Amino acid sequence: MATHKLLLLPGDGIGVEVMAEVKRVIDWLDRRGVASFAIEEDLVGGAAYDSCGQPISEEAMAKAFAADAILLGAVGGTKWANVPYEDRPEAGLLRLRKDLQLFANLRPAVCYPALADASSLKRELVEGLDVLIVRELTGGVYFGEPKTITDLSDGQKRAVDTQVYESYEIERIARVAFELARTRRNKVVSTEKHNVMKTGLLWKQVVSEVHGSAYEDVHLEHQLADSCGMQLVRAPKQFDVIVTDNLFGDILSDVAAMLTGSLGMLPSASLGGVEELSGRRRALYEPVHGAAPDIAGKGLANPIAMIGSLAMALRYSFGELEAADRIEAAIAGVLAGGVRTADIYSEGKTRVGTSGMGDAILAEL
Amino acid sequence: MATHKLLLLPGDGIGVEVMAEVKRVIDWLDRRGVASFAIEEDLVGGAAYDSCGQPISEEAMAKAFAADAILLGAVGGTKWANVPYEDRPEAGLLRLRKDLQLFANLRPAVCYPALADASSLKRELVEGLDVLIVRELTGGVYFGEPKTITDLSDGQKRAVDTQVYESYEIERIARVAFELARTRRNKVVSTEKHNVMKTGLLWKQVVSEVHGSAYEDVHLEHQLADSCGMQLVRAPKQFDVIVTDNLFGDILSDVAAMLTGSLGMLPSASLGGVEELSGRRRALYEPVHGAAPDIAGKGLANPIAMIGSLAMALRYSFGELEAADRIEAAIAGVLAGGVRTADIYSEGKTRVGTSGMGDAILAEL
Ligand SMILES: CC(C)[C@H](C(=O)O)[C@@H](O)C(=O)O
Ligand SMILES: CC(C)[C@H](C(=O)O)[C@@H](O)C(=O)O
Numbered sequence: 001m002a003t004h005k006l007l008l009l010p011g012d013g014i015g016v017e018v019m020a021e022v023k024r025v026i027d028w029l030d031r032r033g034v035a036s037f038a039i040e041e042d043l044v045g046g047a048a049y050d051s052c053g054q055p056i057s058e059e060a061m062a063k064a065f066a067a068d069a070i071l072l073g074a075v076g077g078t079k080w081a082n083v084p085y086e087d088r089p090e091a092g093l094l095r096l097r098k099d100l101q102l103f104a105n106l107r108p109a110v111c112y113p114a115l116a117d118a119s120s121l122k123r124e125l126v127e128g129l130d131v132l133i134v135r136e137l138t139g140g141v142y143f144g145e146p147k148t149i150t151d152l153s154d155g156q157k158r159a160v161d162t163q164v165y166e167s168y169e170i171e172r173i174a175r176v177a178f179e180l181a182r183t184r185r186n187k188v189v190s191t192e193k194h195n196v197m198k199t200g201l202l203w204k205q206v207v208s209e210v211h212g213s214a215y216e217d218v219h220l221e222h223q224l225a226d227s228c229g230m231q232l233v234r235a236p237k238q239f240d241v242i243v244t245d246n247l248f249g250d251i252l253s254d255v256a257a258m259l260t261g262s263l264g265m266l267p268s269a270s271l272g273g274v275e276e277l278s279g280r281r282r283a284l285y286e287p288v289h290g291a292a293p294d295i296a297g298k299g300l301a302n303p304i305a306m307i308g309s310l311a312m313a314l315r316y317s318f319g320e321l322e323a324a325d326r327i328e329a330a331i332a333g334v335l336a337g338g339v340r341t342a343d344i345y346s347e348g349k350t351r352v353g354t355s356g357m358g359d360a361i362l363a364e365l
Numbered sequence: 366m367a368t369h370k371l372l373l374l375p376g377d378g379i380g381v382e383v384m385a386e387v388k389r390v391i392d393w394l395d396r397r398g399v400a401s402f403a404i405e406e407d408l409v410g411g412a413a414y415d416s417c418g419q420p421i422s423e424e425a426m427a428k429a430f431a432a433d434a435i436l437l438g439a440v441g442g443t444k445w446a447n448v449p450y451e452d453r454p455e456a457g458l459l460r461l462r463k464d465l466q467l468f469a470n471l472r473p474a475v476c477y478p479a480l481a482d483a484s485s486l487k488r489e490l491v492e493g494l495d496v497l498i499v500r501e502l503t504g505g506v507y508f509g510e511p512k513t514i515t516d517l518s519d520g521q522k523r524a525v526d527t528q529v530y531e532s533y534e535i536e537r538i539a540r541v542a543f544e545l546a547r548t549r550r551n552k553v554v555s556t557e558k559h560n561v562m563k564t565g566l567l568w569k570q571v572v573s574e575v576h577g578s579a580y581e582d583v584h585l586e587h588q589l590a591d592s593c594g595m596q597l598v599r600a601p602k603q604f605d606v607i608v609t610d611n612l613f614g615d616i617l618s619d620v621a622a623m624l625t626g627s628l629g630m631l632p633s634a635s636l637g638g639v640e641e642l643s644g645r646r647r648a649l650y651e652p653v654h655g656a657a658p659d660i661a662g663k664g665l666a667n668p669i670a671m672i673g674s675l676a677m678a679l680r681y682s683f684g685e686l687e688a689a690d691r692i693e694a695a696i697a698g699v700l701a702g703g704v705r706t707a708d709i710y711s712e713g714k715t716r717v718g719t720s721g722m723g724d725a726i727l728a729e730l
Contacts (some may be wrong), residue, residue: 201524202524234485
């Protein structure tokens with residue numbers, strides 16, 4: 001049995017708490033011989049800054065390059081509001097994404113039947129919802145230069161961010177979206193603002209070209225980003241795969257996530273290209289939710305998104321489909337049995353904390 | 366009685382149809398002596414392009430500068446998908462916003478009690494909803510340079526958009542938000558992505574400074590744009606005024622609009638500075654909805670957003686508060702009476718087309 005090199009980066013806030021629960025699941029899989037792991041662990045985000053003055057150390061980066069996959073908890077927190085911009089917690093995560101070239105961020109928004117009532121939306125609009133947002137993750141306004149604040153005369157300041165996309169970046173993310181759509185319901189909505197942005201214009205052109213060149217069997221629709229945001233609220237079940245840029249993907253995936261009832265439920269995968277020499281695909285898995293400093297340390301966080309992220313790693317990085325299915329079935333089973341953390345609690349259900357949810361999932365496994 | 370110089374720019378698609386209804390309301394106000402108007406009319410968007418090869422003519426721009434206020438229908442449509450980028454229908458609207466320096470776009474998202482059931486959200490989450498989005502409208506990625514697509518070697522292309530904000534642009538929109546909050550529930554949420562954007566960092570700093578300098582009585586909260594999108598779906602009634610940049614404002618206002626049940630309901634105002642010589646504040650009023658080419662020409666469009674935009678013009682540009690109240694009361698009355706266009710129709714109500722809704726509102730006046 002292959003041993004999977006897994007790097008754990010708990011990060012900040014509730015990242016630490018949810019990582020503790022996923023470790024128990026990893027141990028369980030290892031002890032039962034379901035899958036075998038070699039685990040490394042390191043710091044990222046504010047925790048790394050506090051320890052070494054950088055949001056991710058060079059050793060941690062080396063471990064990330066050596067790992068088969070990375071599980072990350074969350075980064076950020078008000079504690080680091082005043083550290084220099086280059087050293088803020090988020091910079092550690094952004095460096096991982098960029099240096100490992102994790103260009104394809106997969107964010108499924110799935111509404112578990114047991115949780116349809118937890119959504120803000122009417123049950124019939126979200127029951128059975130299964131949208132996959134494919135977000136470009138290494139380009140756009142997140143990384144374009146110049147990115148500056150300069151002092152003008154008379155105390156005024158001028159800030160600049162630059163959104164840059166080259167055709168190849170759009171091509172490769174479009175391919176990921178079309179390939180994934182073929183394994184699902186065969187529909188892609190591509191979303192941008194071509195009516196006001198040149199990057200949107202190029203985005204739309206390149207996605208159409210990729211579609212015409214090899215994916216005409218997939219249904220493609222273009223929606224403006226504002227309109228897509230609206231449609232996500234109006235009729236979310238119209239969507240199968242949504243492909244979009246880094247910034248729109250950030251906002252639209254949070255909106256989509258919320259439709260399912262709780263951000264605490266949703267895992268994500270960030271995939272890189274396949275390396276020519278090793279045949280290995282770099283990948284990082286993390287919950288869609290953040291570090292939530294307001295509830296950190298209280299044992300209230302929902303570890304399902306983190307444990308679901310392990311399931312995604314088993315599926316996409318390790319080819320351990322059975323183990324992945326097993327974890328996902330355990331999560332669904334626990335929810336069907338009425339166990340709930342605070343974020344998804346409703347009357348009549350059994351309320352548990354972070355480790356209580358971990359217990360329940362282990363018991364169900 | 367002062368005569369108000371009003372320029373009507375119906376534009377494209379359903380813009381033409383909804384403008385026809387607002388004209389009937391203007392006539393009515395004029396004939397009854399409630400308010401007095403001198404009306405000009407011209408083309409904008411695709412209609413202008415078809416007639417003169419430009420999305421807005423120089424004569425129309427001159428009329429816009431001479432007017433006390435402008436009512437605009439909508440611009441855009443698939444028909445003009447292949448016109449040069451600089452001449453696309455949207456460029457006419459963007460030129461009006463920029464040249465008239467209409468930097469403050471007010472987008473109220475109000476849930477009419479009679480329509481609470483038309484929302485995708487559960488009734489208790491939207492009943493009584495009254496959010497005002499204050500969107501910066503003349504800066505950011507919409508207008509920053511460079512904004513280019515260049516050919517690289519090997520057939521690759523590179524697209525660039527630039528988001529630029531100077532402190533004064535943030536200051537003046539922040540002031541508008543705080544002033545408006547004082548007339549409402551005294552709460553402002555400022556939203557940006559300071560964790561990844563330098564413009565977001567400057568935005569947050571300047572809004573905090575403006576707050577500290579003169580508006581400490583107003584409650585101020587900062588939310589990241591992704592998180593704000595999520596909160597709009599989770600618990601929209603937490604918001605009073607949201608102030609944000611041009612691009613985030615575009616998306617978040619469409620999401621907020623959709624919470625109320627229909628985009629066809631919502632007016633907007635785009636206000637400029639007060640001119641020193643004339644004491645006049647430039648302003649343009651338009652529905653939040655677009656040209657909707659799919660339903661254009663069918664007499665199905667809801668004219669309420671357009672007629673509501675006239676009410677906003679009466680209130681903000683002309684100081685005709687009574688006439689504004691009267692129109693808004695007529696709209697509420699018609700809705701309470703069960704008259705509905707297709708976009709807000711539900712069982713048991715009376716279904717009407719565009720002019721039927723116009724008739725009903727005139728009858729109620
Ligand atoms: C933490 C932050 C840098 C990040 C982003 O903006 O990408 C987060 O919001 C996300 O969606 O993963
Ligand atoms: C038509 C388009 C240019 C415009 C925008 O993006 O600002 C529209 O979406 C809006 O919200 O007014």
